[in-house]
Amino acid sequence: MIMLTKIVRLIKSLPYIIGTKNYNVRVSVYARLIIKGKILVKSYLSISDFSFVEIRKDSFFIVDGFTTRPNTKINISNGGILTIGVNTYLESFSTILCKGKITIGNNVAIAQNVVIVDYNHSIGRKSGCYFRKIDEIGEIFIGNNVWIGTGAKILMNVTIGDGAIIGANSVVTKDVPQGKIYVGIPAKEINEIK
Ligand SMILES: CC(C)(COP(=O)(O)OP(=O)(O)OC[C@H]1O[C@@H](n2cnc3c(N)ncnc32)[C@H](O)[C@@H]1OP(=O)(O)O)[C@@H](O)C(=O)NCCC(=O)NCCS
Numbered sequence: 001m002i003m004l005t006k007i008v009r010l011i012k013s014l015p016y017i018i019g020t021k022n023y024n025v026r027v028s029v030y031a032r033l034i035i036k037g038k039i040l041v042k043s044y045l046s047i048s049d050f051s052f053v054e055i056r057k058d059s060f061f062i063v064d065g066f067t068t069r070p071n072t073k074i075n076i077s078n079g080g081i082l083t084i085g086v087n088t089y090l091e092s093f094s095t096i097l098c099k100g101k102i103t104i105g106n107n108v109a110i111a112q113n114v115v116i117v118d119y120n121h122s123i124g125r126k127s128g129c130y131f132r133k134i135d136e137i138g139e140i141f142i143g144n145n146v147w148i149g150t151g152a153k154i155l156m157n158v159t160i161g162d163g164a165i166i167g168a169n170s171v172v173t174k175d176v177p178q179g180k181i182y183v184g185i186p187a188k189e190i191n192e193i194k
Pocket residue numbers: 091110111112148149150151165166167168169170181182183184190191
């Protein structure tokens with residue numbers, strides 16, 4: 001029988017990581033953390049197996065205490081700023097794509113297969129080739145203690161208030177007030193937290 005020991009790299013001295021006192025960055029040997037922009041870690045960042053986190057040139061990742069489960073993807077580019085609070089989790093197969101500004105609060109549970117994306121391709125030009133140009137870049141704000149159900153999609157220019165729940169497979173296109181439960185495509189209120 002072979003015992004596999006999980007090996008984790010402890011990174012303290014990468015030139016582009018600005019850490020506050022006692023910060024801790026753990027990247028699985030099976031994961032990738034590519035930093036061409038900047039990253040500020042206030043307490044901890046833990047990147048699990050087969051996850052891919054890329055901070056491209058001029059972009060910024062500000063993280064307080066954040067854990068990814070295996071097989072997640074985060075891409076910050078185009079000068080984008082992704083800010084994540086403390087005790088927030090990104091479950092497996094979820095993706096965050098940031099070219100503008102995405103802010104995620106404290107104690108946020110992001111389930112499996114969620115996509116959070118703050119940009120659109122050009123629309124309204126019939127002859128246009130959609131994948132060439134990104135010309136709508138926006139913002140997403142997710143408050144504290146939010147639960148985003150599996151398979152949900154969070155699109156640009158929405159705010160999800162504190163304590164809200166987004167049901168499985170929902171597509172959020174408009175603001176969700178705090179403490180409300182939204183489901184469906186497009187996501188609509190079905191309930192509120194009592
Ligand atoms: C939204 C959710 C939290 C339930 O909230 P709730 O207030 O208890 O809602 P209810 O179960 O009372 O359902 C109310 C109505 O919404 C519908 N509904 C519930 N969840 C829905 C969803 N994700 N999409 C569409 N409709 C949904 C129900 O079928 C019900 O419809 P009806 O009134 O026609 O019968 C739950 O359904 C859900 O989606 N959880 C996410 C699960 C998940 O991601 N787990 C992984 C965790 S890491």
